[in-house]
Amino acid sequence: MDYKYIEQLLERYWECQTTLEEETILRNFFRQEDVPASLLPYRQLFIEQDEMAEEHLDGDFANKMLRLVGEETPMHVCKARRITVMRRLRPFYRAAGLVAILLTIGNAAHQSFSDDEDIANGEQMAEIIAQDSLQQITIGQPEQQSAELTTQPADTIAALPR
Amino acid sequence: MENISFRTTVLPLSDRLYRLALRITMNKAEAEDVVQDTLLKVWECRDNWNRINNLEAFAIATCRNRAIDVVKRAGRDTENLDEMVHFSSQTPHEQLEAREEISLVRRLMDSLPEVQRTIMLLRDIEGKTYQEIAQTLDISETQVKVYLHRARTKIKEWITNT
Numbered sequence: 001m002d003y004k005y006i007e008q009l010l011e012r013y014w015e016c017q018t019t020l021e022e023e024t025i026l027r028n029f030f031r032q033e034d035v036p037a038s039l040l041p042y043r044q045l046f047i048e049q050d051e052m053a054e055e056h057l058d059g060d061f062a063n064k065m066l067r068l069v070g071e072e073t074p075m076h077v078c079k080a081r082r083i084t085v086m087r088r089l090r091p092f093y094r095a096a097g098l099v100a101i102l103l104t105i106g107n108a109a110h111q112s113f114s115d116d117e118d119i120a121n122g123e124q125m126a127e128i129i130a131q132d133s134l135q136q137i138t139i140g141q142p143e144q145q146s147a148e149l150t151t152q153p154a155d156t157i158a159a160l161p162r
Numbered sequence: 163m164e165n166i167s168f169r170t171t172v173l174p175l176s177d178r179l180y181r182l183a184l185r186i187t188m189n190k191a192e193a194e195d196v197v198q199d200t201l202l203k204v205w206e207c208r209d210n211w212n213r214i215n216n217l218e219a220f221a222i223a224t225c226r227n228r229a230i231d232v233v234k235r236a237g238r239d240t241e242n243l244d245e246m247v248h249f250s251s252q253t254p255h256e257q258l259e260a261r262e263e264i265s266l267v268r269r270l271m272d273s274l275p276e277v278q279r280t281i282m283l284l285r286d287i288e289g290k291t292y293q294e295i296a297q298t299l300d301i302s303e304t305q306v307k308v309y310l311h312r313a314r315t316k317i318k319e320w321i322t323n324t
Binding site for chain 1: 176180198201265266267283288317322324
């Protein structure tokens with residue numbers, strides 16, 4: 001990787017010729033771990049400056065000052081704390097866990113629904129078969145009756161009212 | 163001036179002033195006292211704020227003067243603070259341990275003459291423009307660059323020679 005630009009910026013930094021934006025570029029460069037050996041001695045300066053920029057008063061100081069000037073409503077104190085990568089990703093893991101649970105429940109419900117459908121289909125088939133059978137039975141009866149009628153003796157037919 | 167409150171107008175300057183006072187006094191308790199005095203002073207003269215061009219610059223200048231007064235009153239030299247005032251509330255053994263923990267770079271920065279240290283803080287830590295620094299310290303921009311150049315050159319020499 002070519003570090004000429006950074007080296008030039010650094011030279012201009014020592015000469016007080018850099019803009020605030022260029023100094024931010026330098027600071028961001030030295031914040032990374034992977035700094036070439038030739039530039040490594042200067043890294044500590046920028047790291048120290050970053051740390052010095054984080055120095056702050058205790059949270060109680062603000063409340064003390066507000067009491068002194070008569071604006072007594074206590075301030076909510078937010079304490080800065082370092083968050084590890086694992087901790088930062090915790091919401092993601094939680095969300096992933098929740099999705100997994102929902103998927104499992106969804107699958108189980110789908111499976112169960114499919115089973116119900118099968119049962120329902122089976123029942124429906126049985127019903128259709130039963131209806132078919134009944135229909136056949138009901139269709140079969142008149143045929144039998146008509147056959148019986150056709151097989152009746154001629155005198156019976158003659159006896160029927162016209 | 164309407165709708166001004168200590169909480170929203172003056173209090174947000176606390177940490178910035180604290181870092182400046184800390185770099186001058188090298189003592190946390192003294193720096194906190196300096197910030198408290200400065201904030202009260204700024205608040206007390208709120209009727210005259212319309213005559214002040216830049217309230218933050220005014221607060222920083224007030225804080226710097228008070229911090230220098232504190233150091234002088236304690237009989238310490240503002241031009242050479244590094245060796246004696248870092249850990250004034252600690253035992254010699256604690257001071258030795260703490261001094262070893264503080265990096266060489268920070269000690270080098272703290273050993274700069276007060277005006278160079280203050281300018282370096284305002285530029286490299288607080289991110290102020292040369293114009294803002296000049297206005298705050300009531301000197302020309304050229305003088306700001308000269309002092310900063312001296313400070314950075316010393317740091318560079320120390321880093322490259324170690």
